[in-house]
Amino acid sequence: KFRVPEGIKNVPTLSFLKLVSAIFSNGGPDKRWEITRKVLEKEGIGKLWFNGVWHIITTDLELTKDVFSKTDLYPKTSLDESIPGSLTANYYGTNVVFSNGDVWKRHRYGITSHRKSISAVIYFPLFLSHITSPAFKSLPMHVFDETAVKLLKVIEKVDNGPLEVQDLMHRLTLDVLGRVAFGFDFNNLEDPTNVYVTTYQEVTAECDKPIYFIIPFIEYLPYFDRTEARKKVAKINELYDGLIETKRKSMETEELSKKINNNTADLLECMIHASSDPKYPMSDEEMRYNLAMFMLAGHDTTATALTTILYVLATHKDVQSKARDEILRVLGDSLIPTIDQQRELKYLNMVIKENLRLYPPVHQLPRRENSETIKFRNHVFLPKTPILINIYGIHHSPNNWKDPEEFNPERFENDNDEKREQYTWLPFGSGTRTCLGNNFSLIEQRVMLCALLRKYEVSSPTDSIHQDKLHLDHSSSTLTGLQSLHLIFKRTE
Numbered sequence: 248k249f250r251v252p253e254g255i256k257n258v259p260t261l262s263f264l265k266l267v268s269a270i271f272s273n274g275g276p277d278k279r280w281e282i283t284r285k286v287l288e289k290e291g292i293g294k295l296w297f298n299g300v301w302h303i304i305t306t307d308l309e310l311t312k313d314v315f316s317k318t319d320l321y322p323k324t325s326l327d328e329s330i331p332g333s334l335t336a337n338y339y340g341t342n343v344v345f346s347n348g349d350v351w352k353r354h355r356y357g358i359t360s361h362r363k364s365i366s367a368v369i370y371f372p373l374f375l376s377h378i379t380s381p382a383f384k385s386l387p388m389h390v391f392d393e394t395a396v397k398l399l400k401v402i403e404k405v406d407n408g409p410l411e412v413q414d415l416m417h418r419l420t421l422d423v424l425g426r427v428a429f430g431f432d433f434n435n436l437e438d439p440t441n442v443y444v445t446t447y448q449e450v451t452a453e454c455d456k457p458i459y460f461i462i463p464f465i466e467y468l469p470y471f472d473r474t475e476a477r478k479k480v481a482k483i484n485e486l487y488d489g490l491i492e493t494k495r496k497s498m499e500t501e502e503l504s505k506k507i508n509n510n511t512a513d514l515l516e517c518m519i520h521a522s523s524d525p526k527y528p529m530s531d532e533e534m535r536y537n538l539a540m541f542m543l544a545g546h547d548t549t550a551t552a553l554t555t556i557l558y559v560l561a562t563h564k565d566v567q568s569k570a571r572d573e574i575l576r577v578l579g580d581s582l583i584p585t586i587d588q589q590r591e592l593k594y595l596n597m598v599i600k601e602n603l604r605l606y607p608p609v610h611q612l613p614r615r616e617n618s619e620t621i622k623f624r625n626h627v628f629l630p631k632t633p634i635l636i637n638i639y640g641i642h643h644s645p646n647n648w649k650d651p652e653e654f655n656p657e658r659f660e661n662d663n664d665e666k667r668e669q670y671t672w673l674p675f676g677s678g679t680r681t682c683l684g685n686n687f688s689l690i691e692q693r694v695m696l697c698a699l700l701r702k703y704e705v706s707s708p709t710d711s712i713h714q715d716k717l718h719l720d721h722s723s724s725t726l727t728g729l730q731s732l733h734l735i736f737k738r739t740e
């Protein structure tokens with residue numbers, strides 16, 4: 248299994264040992280980039296032996312374009328193929344993020360097809376011109392607004408003391424997503440000890456343990472039996488199953504069809520409704536897998552984006568005051584921006600974009616495997632070669648960005664997708680597999696930042712471990728994590 252296939256012998260090798268030791272020492276995507284950048288900046292691809300297979304890791308824009316635009320040629324690897332029978336595969340199952348072809352179409356269009364009100368996309372052509380089927384055509388603005396108010400109350404209680412921001416942002420985004428995805432209020436902001444929250448967190452922590460990601464077969468050895476973890480998965484699944492059952496019952500009443508017609512149905516209700524159409528059948532089990540995946544894809548990513556943006560604002564006071572001035576000018580006395588006002592927040596939108604470039608919450612895309620032999624330059628990838636697109640590398644390569652390590656929102660001034668070289672800014676992926684929740688996440692970020700910045704000045708404590716640089720850490724093979732981050736919120740009014 249160590250033998251290198253003939254066609255990729257001439258691809259430079261990336262050090263397995265260095266990468267694994269970086270992961271075991273909790274190194275984040277920045278550390279991995281440090282190890283691989285020499286090869287990737289020069290060649291755009293490298294090969295890495297991992298889990299008994301030679302993988303291709305790439306930052307090459309041509310190959311990236313090919314992967315995004317030819318989804319049949321580069322299907323995603325399902326969890327059941329990459330880690331069969333594992334806890335993670337059992338928990339997330341077959342869902343919209345990891346499926347392909349007709350199964351994916353059924354999931355994606357089952358979630359999105361029937362929503363028919365005016366698309367929020369028209370308000371954000373700059374950000375979202377590439378989107379094909381946004382999940383949230385009418386967004387539950389009241390959920391964002393109410394959660395922002397709750398967030399301010401939590402911060403008020405701490406009153407100038409240092410506050411751990413990463414945990415706070417996770418609590419916030421989990422509350423938002425629970426309500427939007429299936430109408431369930433985790434109420435994590437007010438009660439972090441709530442049993443559903445702790446179980447949910449334990450399950451995701453189990454799924455992210457690096458040992459099972461680096462040596463997946465270990466899970467099948469009796470000594471490493473994960474009985475306790477499986478019990479936790481069963482508990483959170485009980486919650487999802489209960490919600491599906493209750494909502495299914497409400498299908499029998501008029502209530503659901505009213506919600507569907509008014510565009511106020513949550514995602515689960517949409518899936519249940521769509522599943523009654525013979526074109527989009529979806530079993531209860533598949534719905535549960537989608538809920539589990541939505542929770543991860545939707546809450547963890549936005550929490551990271553909000554945490555890192557608060558850090559850059561705290562450490563770039565000039566940017567913070569410029570963003571605050573704009574918020575006060577555009578919003579007047581309001582706490583929460585309307586959709587139209589969000590469009591006017593040009594500078595804040597630039598800050599958000601630059602933060603997603605510098606700290607992409609998804610640092611590496613889930614693996615693809617080519618279905619046919621591919622010739623790329625003077626290399627030949629045999630079918631089923633694992634291919635990983637390194638988003639962090641694309642965002643940090645001087646080939647694509649001037650002074651890539653610098654936080655500089657101005658680089659997005661007058662930016663548009665046509666002018667910028669394609670595939671250099673990919674926080675939400677691209678093509679037909681673009682993130683379903685990008686618009687949702689951007690609005691959530693704007694709402695929270697407006698509420699926070701108009702009330703508080705954010706700064707970093709002088710003894711912070713992040714004083715010189717933000718310390719990222721290993722969260723998973725795709726998601727960016729960071730070490731605990733304390734910031735100070737001082738009232739401005």
Ligand code: HEM
Nearest residue numbers: 344544545548549552608609674675676680682683684688
């Ligand atoms: C800052 C926040 C977010 C980031 C950076 C992000 C990033 C991404 C990326 C890079 C992909 C493409 C994966 C691939 O091509 O393999 C993706 C897909 C996806 N995201 Fe997001 N995401 C965010 C927020 C959300 C939210 C809030 C939701 C749901 C409410 C969501 C749901 C999804 C789903 C369902 C997919 C799969 C789409 C498909 O394959 O059809 N994401 N996301």
